[in-house]
Amino acid sequence: MKKNEPNWLMVLRTVMPLGLSYIPIGLACGVLLHAAGFNHLLTALISVLVFSGGAQFLIASMLTINAPMTTIILMMFFLELRYALLGSSLSRYLKGQRLPFIFFFAFSMNDENYAVNYLKFATDKQWKPSQAMLVEHYSLLFWTVSNIVGSLIGSALTINLSVVDFALTALFIYMAIMQTKSRLTILVCALSGVLTIFFLVLMKSTLGLVVATLLASLTGYFIERQLIAHKPESHLLYKVHDPTGHSAMEEDSDK
Amino acid sequence: MQSVSSMSSLDHFWLVIFCAIVAFIPRFFPLLFFTKRKIPEWFNEWMRFVPVSLFTALVVKSVFIDSKYQVMTSGNLGMIISAIIVGFIAFRTRSMTLSVVIGLVSVMIFVLVLHI
Numbered sequence: 001m002k003k004n005e006p007n008w009l010m011v012l013r014t015v016m017p018l019g020l021s022y023i024p025i026g027l028a029c030g031v032l033l034h035a036a037g038f039n040h041l042l043t044a045l046i047s048v049l050v051f052s053g054g055a056q057f058l059i060a061s062m063l064t065i066n067a068p069m070t071t072i073i074l075m076m077f078f079l080e081l082r083y084a085l086l087g088s089s090l091s092r093y094l095k096g097q098r099l100p101f102i103f104f105f106a107f108s109m110n111d112e113n114y115a116v117n118y119l120k121f122a123t124d125k126q127w128k129p130s131q132a133m134l135v136e137h138y139s140l141l142f143w144t145v146s147n148i149v150g151s152l153i154g155s156a157l158t159i160n161l162s163v164v165d166f167a168l169t170a171l172f173i174y175m176a177i178m179q180t181k182s183r184l185t186i187l188v189c190a191l192s193g194v195l196t197i198f199f200l201v202l203m204k205s206t207l208g209l210v211v212a213t214l215l216a217s218l219t220g221y222f223i224e225r226q227l228i229a230h231k232p233e234s235h236l237l238y239k240v241h242d243p244t245g246h247s248a249m250e251e252d253s254d255k
Numbered sequence: 256m257q258s259v260s261s262m263s264s265l266d267h268f269w270l271v272i273f274c275a276i277v278a279f280i281p282r283f284f285p286l287l288f289f290t291k292r293k294i295p296e297w298f299n300e301w302m303r304f305v306p307v308s309l310f311t312a313l314v315v316k317s318v319f320i321d322s323k324y325q326v327m328t329s330g331n332l333g334m335i336i337s338a339i340i341v342g343f344i345a346f347r348t349r350s351m352t353l354s355v356v357i358g359l360v361s362v363m364i365f366v367l368v369l370h371i
Binding site: 016037038039042051061069073077081091095096106107160163169170175188192200205213220 | 279287288301305312352
């Protein structure tokens with residue numbers, strides 16, 4: 001970290017990879033919403049109020065297949081339930097914040113800026129809730145502007161969705177790798193992957209993501225507890241080698 | 256039942272408002288609950304496994320599951336190879352920017368150029 005760098009610039013540097021990957025995805029999302037009949041103002045509104053790539057893609061595709069409004073809202077509800085997990089796991093870093101802060105923090109939280117913030121909170125003891133909020137607002141700005149531009153360009157742009165969407169997939173792969181601290185975590189990842197496929201196919205909704213995440217994380221927790229209690233020398237508790245030798249993977253000591 | 260043609264901008268407006276409400280509820284209340292109360296240690300220990308499980312789940316969903324919630328059996332080889340490349344880059348370099356950029360370039364080559 002550079003010395004004397006102003007806070008806004010330091011946070012912007014942290015959020016930049018996310019902001020850049022939001023540009024193609026936001027453009028694509030704006031194009032789709034435009035095709036689904038949304039005007040520019042509504043596209044801007046939904047980007048700020050809902051602020052979730054997956055949700056906005058879903059709304060656009062549901063509108064183009066003439067789905068009734070109640071169905072869309074119900075699907076949204078199941079899609080967004082996973083945010084309960086995100087909020088719960090960030091809560092220990094936001095203790096003592098005032099209600100308005102919690103309100104606005106929750107309002108602009110999504111998968112991607114959660115990922116950035118969780119990593120910062122877990123590895124950087126200097127990371128403050130106000131900086132986390134700034135991360136959210138920067139990502140919101142990138143997202144909304146990209147959506148509006150996409151909406152304005154409209155059908156002039158042809159986009160391969162699976163390619164554009166891979167920017168976020170790459171981001172999540174990076175986050176998963178950075179969170180892999182012990183061999184046990186690798187086991188939890190594998191379990192989560194298998195459970196995800198099983199429950200998504202079974203439940204035909206993103207609720208499968210929630211169930212898989214809950215089961216995999218609970219299994220990891222119970223295995224870790226059993227190992228620490230009965231078999232503390234287990235190979236599963238070994239730390240994963242970090243080829244760069246940075247201390248970024250080390251747990252915060254104040255846990 | 257409404258269709259696209261009969262859905263006015265006002266309908267869209269209400270759709271956005273309702274979606275915003277259902278999106279806000281699960282983001283806000285768990286966060287509020289757990290920041291205002293003493294969090295039990297077991298809960299923190301459990302939550303430590305949540306991000307990695309969720310990220311893996313999101314990756315597996317986008318690489319292996321199609322929009323109809325069926326397992327993709329073809330057309331995703333390029334994404335699988337790109338995902339492995341990104342994993343390797345992330346592990347070696349620990350750089351978010353490099354991971355995303357190389358991932359995008361690789362998936363463009365595999366999907367748009369080589370069509371796998």
